[in-house]
Amino acid sequence: MARPLTTPARPLTKGEVKYLRSLTTKKGREEAGHVLVEGWKAVDELLASRWRVESVVVDLQRVPPQGVSVLQRCADRAIVLRSGTAADLRAVSDVREDQGIVAVALLPTFGLSDLPAAGDLLVLDGVADPGNVGTLIRTADWFGVSAVVLGAGSASVDSPKVLRSTMGSLFHLHAIEVKDLAGACRALADAGVTLVTAEVDGGTWPRWVPQGRVALILGSEAHGISPEVRSVASRRVSIPRSGRAESLNVAAAGAILLSSLSEQRHA
Numbered sequence: 001m002a003r004p005l006t007t008p009a010r011p012l013t014k015g016e017v018k019y020l021r022s023l024t025t026k027k028g029r030e031e032a033g034h035v036l037v038e039g040w041k042a043v044d045e046l047l048a049s050r051w052r053v054e055s056v057v058v059d060l061q062r063v064p065p066q067g068v069s070v071l072q073r074c075a076d077r078a079i080v081l082r083s084g085t086a087a088d089l090r091a092v093s094d095v096r097e098d099q100g101i102v103a104v105a106l107l108p109t110f111g112l113s114d115l116p117a118a119g120d121l122l123v124l125d126g127v128a129d130p131g132n133v134g135t136l137i138r139t140a141d142w143f144g145v146s147a148v149v150l151g152a153g154s155a156s157v158d159s160p161k162v163l164r165s166t167m168g169s170l171f172h173l174h175a176i177e178v179k180d181l182a183g184a185c186r187a188l189a190d191a192g193v194t195l196v197t198a199e200v201d202g203g204t205w206p207r208w209v210p211q212g213r214v215a216l217i218l219g220s221e222a223h224g225i226s227p228e229v230r231s232v233a234s235r236r237v238s239i240p241r242s243g244r245a246e247s248l249n250v251a252a253a254g255a256i257l258l259s260s261l262s263e264q265r266h267a
């Protein structure tokens with residue numbers, strides 16, 4: 001595998017382009033511990049976060065007016081800046097029309113021991129669609145959730161589509177990926193967190209939020225919440241249905257429930 005972008009030369013080398021391309025694969029990201037963050041707004045959000053930024057690659061022929069401050073921030077933080085061609089950026093982009101900038105960042109790895117001491121939690125059980133996972137992380141950030149716990153079967157936070165869908169929110173909260181979600185839920189319950197599963201029907205509404213810290217658990221649209229995880233939870237919540245739709249998209253359901261949670265917290 002090619003070496004990371006560490007040389008002082010401003011133009012990208014072939015080896016550096018190869019390294020960037022390796023980060024477009026799951027294997028490459030796992031081996032390097034790095035991810036690619038695309039787009040001017042996303043890179044701006046990244047630079048404002050505590051994430052470690054290894055380098056920024058930009059097509060200097062496509063710098064928008066608002067991009068000047070982004071490049072200045074790179075200079076202020078002594079972040080390595082590389083120039084790439086339109087073909088270079090196109091080769092590593094996850095979208096049809098790239099914006100001409102990509103950052104290489106070290107992906108933070110969090111465990112349950114890194115859980116913030118306060119704040120409600122969102123738990124995802126087998127939510128496999130990257131767009132839904134990214135949207136849920138973005139929604140959790142909007143409503144002040146302190147951490148998102150993702151079990152096996154959920155889309156990984158290093159996925160380019162997840163990163164893009166979070167619109168920078170991944171940089172603001174803890175995303176904790178665990179292999180044994182039921183075990184993680186037991187640990188949360190032992191720590192005094194009330195576990196609430198979101199169900200199609202059979203739960204409480206509207207005053208469903210207990211006192212103390214809450215972990216809202218969402219499952220996949222296809223399979224719902226696993227029996228192992230459900231057995232650990234002490235409460236259930238269902239969104240009232242007035243129409244004939246069989247179910248809600250998991251991201252839509254999450255937004256409704258997180259809004260309700262936030263409203264009751266502030267009541």
